[in-house]
Every structure is written in structure tokens, then in C-alpha cells.
Amino acid sequence: MPEIVKESYIGSGIVYVAGRDVGNASAVELSIEQDTVTLPNYRGGGGNYDSVTRITAVNLSMTLNAFSNDNMALALRGKVDVLTATAVEAESIIAVLDGLADTVNMIDAAQAVTVTNDAGDVEYDVDTDYVVSAAGIRCLSDGAIANGAALKVSYTSLAGSALEALVESGKTVPVVVDGLNDANGKATVLKFYLWKPSPTSSLGIITEEFGSFDIEGEVLANDAIVAAGKSKFFTRKAA
Structure with missing residues (x-):
């Protein structure tokens, strides 16, 4: 068999x-x-x-x-392009209250982030005037930043890749x-x-x-x- x-x-x-x-x-x-x-x-x-x-x-x-x-x-x-961590100085953004002002690069939120007015002589406080995410800056309506205000943000970009x-x-x-x-x-x-x-x-x-x-x-x-x-x-x- x-x-x-x-x-x-x-x-x-x-x-x-x-x-x-x-x-x-x-x-x-x-x-x-x-x-x-x-x-x-x-x-x-x-x-x-x-x-x-x-x-x-x-x-x-x-x-x-x-x-x-x-x-x-x-x-x-x-x-796919490789992204390296880079120091970004005084990138221009426009404030959107309780909305996102997106940045060119992803923000490394673990590093220092500075947000100022367009002239650079007024510095705003994180978690009081704005919050930070990888996508950009979210200006808070109960903070000192006016809607539509021209701002400058300095940060360190996240390393990674871009598709x-x-x-x-x-x-x-x-x-x-x-x-x-x-x-x-x-x-x-x-x-x-x-x-x-x-x-x-x-x-x-x-x-x-x-x-x-x-x-x-x-x-x-x-x-x-x-x-x-x-x-x-x-x-x-x-x-």
C-alpha cells in the first residue's frame, strides 16, 4: 500500500x-x-x-x-530622504489660537524651544502662552499671543526620515x-x-x-x- x-x-x-x-x-x-x-x-x-x-x-x-x-x-x-537633527533659528510662523502653526521640520520637544514675537524682543512662556508638538506650535487662547501674530520659533529638529x-x-x-x-x-x-x-x-x-x-x-x-x-x-x- x-x-x-x-x-x-x-x-x-x-x-x-x-x-x-x-x-x-x-x-x-x-x-x-x-x-x-x-x-x-x-x-x-x-x-x-x-x-x-x-x-x-x-x-x-x-x-x-x-x-x-x-x-x-x-x-x-x-x-525616502534621511532627516538629521538640526538647530533651527528664528523660523517664521503665524499664530493660530488653539490651532496649529506648523513648522517646516518636526520639533524635538525634548529639547529647548523658544517662541518670540517677530521682532525677537518678547519671549513667550511654554505651557502658558503655547504648547509644543512635533508638528509645530499651538498658541493658547488664554495666553499672551494674539491670533494671527507673526512669531519666530527656534528649536532642534527631530532626526528621522521623510517620505x-x-x-x-x-x-x-x-x-x-x-x-x-x-x-x-x-x-x-x-x-x-x-x-x-x-x-x-x-x-x-x-x-x-x-x-x-x-x-x-x-x-x-x-x-x-x-x-x-x-x-x-x-x-x-x-x-
Whole structure:
């Protein structure tokens, strides 16, 4: 009696895009679009006499839970610039009482922040006349700053990164899923040679639950692979 092979599957793993670990990925899905051309059976009895099924697209989608700018650049066809901590002196802003006067850079609220009038000869008191956030200065209606007043703010900018969205035409990158079948503890590795992600259709900014976002893209044929019997799209290796 032939041996019955049990190969149940529960997938987990680490996703690498162009060699970069994208962090926690709660889903990765492969889909293949097909187009079937049929020749009807005219000899009686109905049905088809022949058929040919062509692959029209190979798609790869993933759900990411890590909201890094590098990940969001994939989803938004963006580029990422590095931000360094810099001392900013006397940046001009206009007061909005109980609203935000946003600054050019993110403010490091842990460092000293100074707000003065436009002439620089009157200094206002933090938490009395205004409060500070990373986005800018919020002038308080019960403080000494008048609505619409021209102000100067000096601060230290936060180090980090800046995502410039929708400025790229789209990159083609390799994807490797260093996976594990949790049902049996065996390793699986999937390699997608050329993946071209498309801009995401939605992105939650304020949420009550842990956020995630989807990235979909097409796996393109890799013409560098010419050996017979080798896929131009992807390969899966399993222990």
C-alpha cells in the first residue's frame, strides 16, 4: 500500500524586498490570472473539442503591519530622504489660537524651544502662552499671543526620515519569503524575481486597532532565466 503523504500547511515567515526585511507581514498571497480559448465540439454531444489556457498575469500581494517610511514608499511609489537633527533659528510662523502653526521640520520637544514675537524682543512662556508638538506650535487662547501674530520659533529638529509620496514611476524589485510551515516545522523559501508593486488604494491613518496596509503588484517575467524547465517568475523550495 502506498504511503500517504501528509503535508498540511500553516504559513509564516520573514519577507525581504530587495534584501530588506519589511517587518511583520500578516499575509502574502499569490494569484494567477488566466484566459482560456476554447474550440467548441461540433461533432455532437456538446462541450469543447479543445482548449488552451494562457497565463495573463502573475500577481503577488502582501499585508504589512510595519508602518516604516521604507514600507510606505513601496505602497505609495515614494522616495525616502534621511532627516538629521538640526538647530533651527528664528523660523517664521503665524499664530493660530488653539490651532496649529506648523513648522517646516518636526520639533524635538525634548529639547529647548523658544517662541518670540517677530521682532525677537518678547519671549513667550511654554505651557502658558503655547504648547509644543512635533508638528509645530499651538498658541493658547488664554495666553499672551494674539491670533494671527507673526512669531519666530527656534528649536532642534527631530532626526528621522521623510517620505515623498507618488514621485516615482514604480520600481521592480526581487522578493524572498524566508518561510516556515508551522504545521510541520519545515522550511520553505519562495523567490519572486521581478515584482512591480502598484500604489495602494487605501491607507488607514487613524485607527483603533493595530494598523496594516496592502501592497499589490505584478510578478514580471525574468528574461535572464533561459534554462529549460526553469520558471521566469518564481520558485518555491521546501524541506
